Amino acid sequence: MIHQKGIPMKSVDESKLREIFGxxxxxxxxSDLYAxxxxxxxxxxxxxxxxxxxxTEQVQKLMVYANEALIPVIPRGGGSGMCGQTVPIYxxxxxxxxxxxxxxxxxLPDVYCRVEPGVVDDDLNLALKPHGMFYPPTPASSRIAxxxxxxxNNASGVRSVKYGATRDAVLGMKVVMPNGDLVTLGAHTRVxxxxxQLHKLMVGSEGTLGIVVEATLNFVPIPxxxxxxxxxxxxxxxxxxxxxxxMSSGATPSMLELVDSVAxxxxxxxxxx
Ligand SMILES: Cc1cc2nc3c(=O)[nH]c(=O)nc-3n(C[C@H](O)[C@H](O)[C@H](O)COP(=O)(O)OP(=O)(O)OC[C@H]3O[C@@H](n4cnc5c(N)ncnc54)[C@H](O)[C@@H]3O)c2cc1C
Numbered sequence: 001m002i003h004q005k006g007i008p009m010k011s012v013d014e015s016k017l018r019e020i021f022g023x024x025x026x027x028x029x030x031s032d033l034y035a036x037x038x039x040x041x042x043x044x045x046x047x048x049x050x051x052x053x054x055x056t057e058q059v060q061k062l063m064v065y066a067n068e069a070l071i072p073v074i075p076r077g078g079g080s081g082m083c084g085q086t087v088p089i090y091x092x093x094x095x096x097x098x099x100x101x102x103x104x105x106x107x108l109p110d111v112y113c114r115v116e117p118g119v120v121d122d123d124l125n126l127a128l129k130p131h132g133m134f135y136p137p138t139p140a141s142s143r144i145a146x147x148x149x150x151x152x153n154n155a156s157g158v159r160s161v162k163y164g165a166t167r168d169a170v171l172g173m174k175v176v177m178p179n180g181d182l183v184t185l186g187a188h189t190r191v192x193x194x195x196x197q198l199h200k201l202m203v204g205s206e207g208t209l210g211i212v213v214e215a216t217l218n219f220v221p222i223p224x225x226x227x228x229x230x231x232x233x234x235x236x237x238x239x240x241x242x243x244x245x246x247m248s249s250g251a252t253p254s255m256l257e258l259v260d261s262v263a264x265x266x267x268x269x270x271x272x273x
Contacts, residue, residue: 012048012071012093020061025052025099036076036094040141043084047074047094054099056174056182056213063211064180066093075207077118077149080141085153085206095211097148103127104214112171112188113219117148117212124217133219136163136254148212154204162254163220167203174214175202188216223254236260 017026027033027050038044048071053059066073072092079086088094101118108131115124121142124135138157139145145155151173156165163169172186186192186199202209233239239258246253259267267273 011069013065013069014049016065017049017051017062017093020058020065021051021053025054026050036079036096037087039076039079039081039084039086041082041084041087043087043089045087045089046091047088048091050094050096052096052099056176059095059176059211059213060180060182062093062095063176063178067179073211075117075148075152075211077146077152078120078141078144080145081149081153097146097211100213101146106131107188108133110188111190111218111220112216114214114216115147116214117146117151119147121145121147121150128219129222132222134222135169135217135219136160137166137169147215147217151203151212151215152205152207158255158257161256162252167200169218170199170203170215171218172216173199173202173212175210175212177210182213183210186216190218 014026014028027036028048032050033046033048036050037046051062053062063073072088072090073095074086074088074092075095075097076086077097086094097118099118100116101120101123102116103119103124104114104116106113106127113124113128113135121135121138124147125138125142128134136157136159137150137155138159139150139155140157142157149155150166151170154166170186171188171190171192172184175183175185177183185202186197202212231242233242243256243258246256
């Protein structure tokens with residue numbers, strides 16, 4: 001239902017949600033709704049219900065129902081987004097993807113893995129480590145951030161200097177569209193020259209275009225050797241010039257962090273140095 005200003009009116013059929021997700025995977029207690037009303041930003045708004053799918057079919061059924069009833073659906077991973085992307089400012093149904101957290105395949109010869117969206121970044125890297133591989137985009141929030149949330153945000157991390165951001169690591173995905181249709185985008189190969197690169201369009205779409213229910217990701221070998229250097233500069237401009245010189249030297253560092261005096265003082269204060 002939509003009222004005159006185009007904002008949905010609070011109306012959700014709880015029995016329909018319980019029919020789709022089962023009794024235990026539908027939350028409507030005010031305490032649950034409150035907890036799901038914010039992410040890592042300062043914003044807060046209450047959803048009307050929280051649901052936890054175990055599989056793609058449930059996501060499809062939800063989208064069919066919500067589309068017909070004109071109810072907003074907000075997909076949510078770890079809730080570590082810092083800009084309020086999962087805060088339900090118009091209410092609606094919070095789709096908590098954390099139960100869909102299986103690593104479906106690790107294919108070493110073809111260098112890809114298939115995962116469900118609720119897989120936590122660190123858990124994927126734990127699974128890849130025994131194979132001598134890692135998934136590089138990894139934001140600093142990797143202990144809680146999920147692959148679905150990272151895809152929706154095009155997350156990147158300190159190693160993105162060398163390895164790129166999430167968009168560079170995503171080969172393909174399965175997405176439930178707003179009308180409940182399931183589409184397969186991209187491929188399992190690093191190079192796919194034919195057709196539109198629609199999976200790349202999904203990366204960074206912040207949950208606005210569809211619900212990612214499976215992702216195919218590229219991974220890379222863990223480097224055999226690692227080393228770190230620290231250089232001190234008297235002026236920010238000299239540090240900037242050094243970064244340019246390093247990047248054009250032929251050496252490709254995986255990380256380049258510029259820490260200014262304000263940040264160093266803050267760290268020293270915290271560590272009591
Ligand atoms: C301490 C800290 C450090 C951080 N460091 C970094 C960093 O180094 N680099 C960086 O890029 N970000 C960083 N972030 C921001 C954030 O952690 C990342 O952007 C992360 O990718 C969000 O993942 P999430 O699972 O928590 O997503 P959420 O916050 O739950 O959701 C983020 C967006 O993804 C959508 N979404 C979630 N799942 C799906 C799905 N299955 N299908 C479609 N849409 C979906 C949501 O609707 C929302 O729009 C940091 C955050 C914190 C708190």
